[in-house]
Amino acid sequence: MFKNMIFVLEIAFLALLPFLFRIKYRLELSCLILFVFLALRFDYGNDYINYSKLFYQLISETPVDEIIFDTQMEKGFLWLNILFIPFGFFALVACLTGFNIYSIYFLIKKYVEEKYHWYALLIYIFTFQLMLIHASALRQTLAFNFEIWAIYWIFRRKILWSYIFFLLAIQVHRSAVILLLLPLLYNKTVMTLIVRFYPIILAGTFVVGLYIVPLLSKYVAKISPRYAFYFEQIEAGQVSSGLGLLGMMIILGMLYWLLKYVSEMELRFLLILNLLGFCVTLLAIQMLILSRFMFYFEPFAIVTYPLFLSRIKNRLVRIGFLGVTSFIISYSFYNFFQSEVWIDKFGRYQTIFSEKALDYREGIMISEE
Incomplete structure (x- = not known):
């Protein structure tokens, strides 16, 4: 069972190395390590393949407008996929990962004392609802990232900017509508x-x-x-x-x-x-x-x-x-x-350079035995 955790344990060890050696830009380097591992992931998380299928459906012969108006998925996320069609699905995942890691970095850098940066990073890595689920739930993770920046503008009393980010969040996941209450709470x-x-x-x-x-x-x-x-x-x-x-x-x-x-x-x-x-x-x-x-x-x-x-x-x-x-x-x-719900898709880490990923890019999924 522990072999299924090996990826997370490895990434935690590597992310802590800059803190162990007290490197000057240790938080930045640790976040860069997280970004590299997560940006290069392939078929990691329950929703990864579903999102990739949606992306490739958008570049298929099916008219884009039919997909946009027929699907129940939020239109903002669909248009984001369309913007990345020239660059590919792997580029989309990498950019979303970069935005997520930078948002987490901003949160830690701004609100956590430097001597506890390592602790905040470990919380992010080992709390399964954070790093692991963020690697799978692309839409809602993006909505949460928008929430971070909306709160940033709330703190600066720029309510218009905060609502712009809240509306962006709602455009990628409907559940973000609850965030519209946050300016009232501050x-x-x-x-x-x-x-x-x-x-x-x-x-x-x-x-x-x-x-x-x-x-x-x-x-x-x-x-x-x-x-x-x-x-x-x-x-x-x-x-x-x-x-x-x-x-x-x-x-x-x-x-x-x-x-x-x-x-x-x-x-x-x-x-x-x-x-x-x-x-x-x-x-x-x-x-x-x-x-x-x-x-x-x-x-x-x-x-x-x-x-x-x-x-x-x-x-x-x-x-x-x-x-x-x-x-x-x-x-x-x-x-x-x-859990049988998660183990199949989180139990093994592979990159976009793996044989399976290369075959998938050509539209061929190798069946698991």
């Missing part, structure tokens, strides 16, 4: 109210997730067969370990406590987004389709976890937090590679 009074009533919000979310969401799941599954997969696997989406749920609640409590030590409005906002992500997680446990919204909240752990280590001075508490977060991330990472 208000001192609103943020104070969220912090004050967060325990009530969390408790309400738990009740809704426990009693209302299961009923809603059954109803939506009946009227929307397209999303049946998400409702057939509700049990698989539940937290499989009481210890895992306990760990998650401990992290939540510690991050809520951290708010007392964070006065900067920008950092408090990112921390609040991360806390709201825990509410979405509680709902997604019962209704997997809601996990799409977690995409826009969970990644800010890259900022908030290192922030805890930098602001909390009690050494034992910091060690405890590091231990709990490491356990939860490692436990989820291990389970990810145990």
Whole structure:
């Protein structure tokens, strides 16, 4: 089973080398290493081949306008594919990867203390919902990248620019419509109210997730067969370990406590987004389709976890937090590679220079035995 993880372990080791040798531009070099491995990937992730088939369908004899108006996929992503037709699908993947890695680099560089850059990078690599899923979910990853830059403009009170990026996000994934609320949240009074009533919000979310969401799941599954997969696997989406749920609640409590030590409005906002992500997680446990919204909240752990280590001075508490977060991330990472849903497409890394990729470029897929 560990051989299936070898790619991630190798990339983590290589990305940490600049930090071990204390190279001057270590974060930049580490992100470059991530970019090279991820930009050159082939058929890595459950959605890779589906996206490639869409791309090659656009350059087939089928009229482009028919595909654009007939498909349910967001038009913005379709037009992005069309723009890359002269360069090829591999170039599209490389550019999307570059934008994603640069956005993650920006987030770490701007909001994480330098001495914790290594920790933020490890969170990104080993939290399976981040690097691994980002390598597969091209549309929603791009939407999240737009969110990062929209928040950048919110912080600078350039609301028009922020909404431009939010609209771009919606054009590549409809779930990004939830992001339109973010400018309203970046208000001192609103943020104070969220912090004050967060325990009530969390408790309400738990009740809704426990009693209302299961009923809603059954109803939506009946009227929307397209999303049946998400409702057939509700049990698989539940937290499989009481210890895992306990760990998650401990992290939540510690991050809520951290708010007392964070006065900067920008950092408090990112921390609040991360806390709201825990509410979405509680709902997604019962209704997997809601996990799409977690995409826009969970990644800010890259900022908030290192922030805890930098602001909390009690050494034992910091060690405890590091231990709990490491356990939860490692436990989820291990389970990810145990799952039959993911193991087939994430269990083996190959590049665009592999024999299979070269054959695929010519339109021939070598069948797996």
